[in-house]
Amino acid sequence: MTAGFDLPRWMETQLAVVEDALSAWVVSPAVPGGHVAPENLVSAMRYAVLDGGKRLRPLLVLAAYEAVHGDETASGCVGALRSACAVELIHAYSLVHDDMPCMDNDVLRRGKPTVHVQFGEAGALLAGDALQALAFELLTPLDDSVPSAVQARLCSLLARAAGSAGMAGGQAIDLASVGIRLDEAQLRTMHQLKTGALLKGSVLMGAHCATSDAAVLAALAAYGEAIGLAFQVVDDILDVTADSATLGKTAGKDADNDKPTYVSLMGLAGSQQYAKDLLARALQALNQSGLPDTAALAALASMVVNRSH
Amino acid sequence: MTAGFDLPRWMETQLAVVEDALSAWVVSPAVPGGHVAPENLVSAMRYAVLDGGKRLRPLLVLAAYEAVHGDETASGCVGALRSACAVELIHAYSLVHDDMPCMDNDVLRRGKPTVHVQFGEAGALLAGDALQALAFELLTPLDDSVPSAVQARLCSLLARAAGSAGMAGGQAIDLASVGIRLDEAQLRTMHQLKTGALLKGSVLMGAHCATSDAAVLAALAAYGEAIGLAFQVVDDILDVTADSATLGKTAGKDADNDKPTYVSLMGLAGSQQYAKDLLARALQALNQSGLPDTAALAALASMVVNRSH
Numbered sequence: 001m002t003a004g005f006d007l008p009r010w011m012e013t014q015l016a017v018v019e020d021a022l023s024a025w026v027v028s029p030a031v032p033g034g035h036v037a038p039e040n041l042v043s044a045m046r047y048a049v050l051d052g053g054k055r056l057r058p059l060l061v062l063a064a065y066e067a068v069h070g071d072e073t074a075s076g077c078v079g080a081l082r083s084a085c086a087v088e089l090i091h092a093y094s095l096v097h098d099d100m101p102c103m104d105n106d107v108l109r110r111g112k113p114t115v116h117v118q119f120g121e122a123g124a125l126l127a128g129d130a131l132q133a134l135a136f137e138l139l140t141p142l143d144d145s146v147p148s149a150v151q152a153r154l155c156s157l158l159a160r161a162a163g164s165a166g167m168a169g170g171q172a173i174d175l176a177s178v179g180i181r182l183d184e185a186q187l188r189t190m191h192q193l194k195t196g197a198l199l200k201g202s203v204l205m206g207a208h209c210a211t212s213d214a215a216v217l218a219a220l221a222a223y224g225e226a227i228g229l230a231f232q233v234v235d236d237i238l239d240v241t242a243d244s245a246t247l248g249k250t251a252g253k254d255a256d257n258d259k260p261t262y263v264s265l266m267g268l269a270g271s272q273q274y275a276k277d278l279l280a281r282a283l284q285a286l287n288q289s290g291l292p293d294t295a296a297l298a299a300l301a302s303m304v305v306n307r308s309h
Numbered sequence: 310m311t312a313g314f315d316l317p318r319w320m321e322t323q324l325a326v327v328e329d330a331l332s333a334w335v336v337s338p339a340v341p342g343g344h345v346a347p348e349n350l351v352s353a354m355r356y357a358v359l360d361g362g363k364r365l366r367p368l369l370v371l372a373a374y375e376a377v378h379g380d381e382t383a384s385g386c387v388g389a390l391r392s393a394c395a396v397e398l399i400h401a402y403s404l405v406h407d408d409m410p411c412m413d414n415d416v417l418r419r420g421k422p423t424v425h426v427q428f429g430e431a432g433a434l435l436a437g438d439a440l441q442a443l444a445f446e447l448l449t450p451l452d453d454s455v456p457s458a459v460q461a462r463l464c465s466l467l468a469r470a471a472g473s474a475g476m477a478g479g480q481a482i483d484l485a486s487v488g489i490r491l492d493e494a495q496l497r498t499m500h501q502l503k504t505g506a507l508l509k510g511s512v513l514m515g516a517h518c519a520t521s522d523a524a525v526l527a528a529l530a531a532y533g534e535a536i537g538l539a540f541q542v543v544d545d546i547l548d549v550t551a552d553s554a555t556l557g558k559t560a561g562k563d564a565d566n567d568k569p570t571y572v573s574l575m576g577l578a579g580s581q582q583y584a585k586d587l588l589a590r591a592l593q594a595l596n597q598s599g600l601p602d603t604a605a606l607a608a609l610a611s612m613v614v615n616r617s618h
Contacts, residue, residue, distance in 0.1 A: 038473075038478050038481045038482045038485065040481055040484075040485050041473050041477065041478055041481035042473060045473065093438075094438075097434055097435075097438060100411075100434065102409075102429075102430035102431045102434060103431050103434065120411075121411035122411045122412050122484050123481075123484070125406055125409065125411060125412065125434070126406075126477050126480055126481050126484065128438070129402075129403075129406060129437070129438075129441065129471075129477045130472050130473040130477035130478070130481075132438065132441050132442070133441070133468050133469075133471040133472030133473070133475070133477060134468070134472050134473060135468075136445055136464055136465075136467070136468035136472075137465070137468040137469055137472055139464070139468075140461055140462075140464050140465035140468060142465065148457055148458040148460075148461040148462070149457040149458070149461075151457075151460075151461035151464070151465075152449055152457040152458075152460035152461045152464070153449075153457070155445055155448070155449050155460070155461070155464040156445075156446070156449035156451065156460075158445070159442050159443070159444075159445035159446040159448075159449060160442075160446055162442040163439050163442030163443050163445075163446055164347075164350050164351060164354065164439040164442070164443060166442070168350065168435050168438045168439035168442060169347055169350055169439070171435055172347045172349055172350035172432075172435050172439075173347045175349075175431050175432070175435065176347065176349050
């Protein structure tokens with residue numbers, strides 16, 4: 001399925017467009033008859049979003065759009081590109097808030113001081129809040145470049161992926177589970193919400209820009225769920241096998257904080273096998289989608305499982 | 310314009326519907342094939358939203374809808390009722406985050422311990438984040454009860470009212486201006502963003518559920534701007550004239566924190582006159598709207614200026 005597909009080249013092309021779009025859109029937004037955002041806030045928002053991160057979620061949006069639409073034109077589709085940036089803004093805001101002293105109290109992220117270290121806690125709090133709002137601003141352009149039915153569907157998917165039955169809900173379970181031994185089902189639920197919901201949401205947002213075919217969407221949802229879970233399993237593995245320099249963040253934090261992880265639950269070897277099984281499940285879902293070309297999605301799934309940071 | 314209009318009775322009817330809707334919707338949301346939100350998070354969200362607050366923003370949504378639509382049926386319009394709840398969720402989340410130790414460090418709100426006192430700082434942070442997402446979930450129901458073009462427009466208005474060129478931007482200016490003497494134009498800009506944007510947004514969201522007439526929307530925008538500013542002027546007045554028990558929050562905080570206020574800028578009498586001028590401006594805008602019955606909007610504007618808490 002991925003034979004002959006040049007993932008690095010594809011990523012380079014997509015990432016250039018995504019980075020340019022993020023840089024262009026994370027600014028004082030134009031509000032008709034309104035005001036512009038203050039510089040201190042915009043600086044913190046840009047710091048949180050630009051020049052860092054793997055951009056996995058935007059890549060999933062664009063790969064899903066291309067798989068459904070049938071050619072490599074995602075970055076030329078306004079809805080897909082806006083979705084790609086919107087999911088990254090949600091991800092970025094969650095990191096800003098997650099790093100704050102009252103949460104994980106992390107001072108290092110992507111090799112740089114975290115936002116609250118650089119801009120103060122209040123600045124980080126507001127930057128995160130404004131990034132979440134900006135994600136929905138991006139999905140609802142004031143011109144007619146994205147059909148309103150698509151805008152509504154994208155907002156619906158993103159809100160639910162980010163909210164209390166999605167990412168924020170997963171973080172709340174995480175918060176409540178420090179020092180508690182979760183079983184595998186509970187751990188899976190936590191991660192399906194905390195990380196999986198937005199990864200799956202990214203895939204579905206990209207797909208929804210090009211189709212409303214229920215069978216295709218169901219197959220891509222299954223793909224998204226599998227890689228969402230795989231992502232977290234690999235995260236837990238890397239937390240014990242990689243060093244801080246490679247990760248770009250503090251390694252060993254989860255074990256230190258007595259947080260439940262896949263490694264603590266099923267051991268290192270068991271976790272590595274589980275990640276491989278989830279990759280197989282993701283690839284099987286792509287086969288079942290009936291889509292002719294899912295090479296980018298397949299390659300991204302492999303990348304998620306085989307990454308070193 | 311307000312002759313014969315029974316505001317208390319109108320408010321009682323509307324508030325009963327809004328309270329019921331908030332209580333019904335601030336729960337573990339139903340996500341097709343997905344999970345429910347964890348109880349600890351939902352408890353903090355409900356604590357932040359229910360049984361408190363003047364519900365001014367929801368009332369503005371419903372009054373604007375009725376003024377445009379021409380009869381008292383707003384609470385029966387799904388889009389208007391969802392908008393009413395969504396703006397209140399944004400307001401509630403902003404209070405939760407604003408009360409946190411890294412911001413205003415307030416321990417009392419509406420006569421109750423603030424959310425971070427009750428649920429911890431991390432719990433308050435996540436509850437605020439989830440409330441913002443839930444606002445957009447409410448605006449994008451999965452059935453066809455709200456036309457998708459209206460959904461998209463409501464999300465667009467709310468995101469911009471809440472974001473970096475709206476409420477969050479105003480808070481950032483506020484944060485950067487402690488101990489600095491702002492002139493009137495700077496103070497007005499801060500409040501137009503911090504408080505005004507969401508009040509104006511509430512009016513426009515209600516109106517957009519029933520019309521896209523540019524002249525009507527422009528008049529209602531002018532009304533929303535005037536009462537938005539009046540609201541903050543009166544807030545500053547009450548901060549020095551009312552006691553904590555009446556306010557339900559700590560009085561005199563702004564002066565203690567050396568925050569710029571209208572009272573510090575134009576004195577108490579000057580501020581009171583300015584509030585009256587803004588009320589006149591709001592009522593004039595309603596006259597210019599050409600709408601036959603704006604009694605509820607007019608009465609709400611009077612209430613904003615003449616309130617004692």
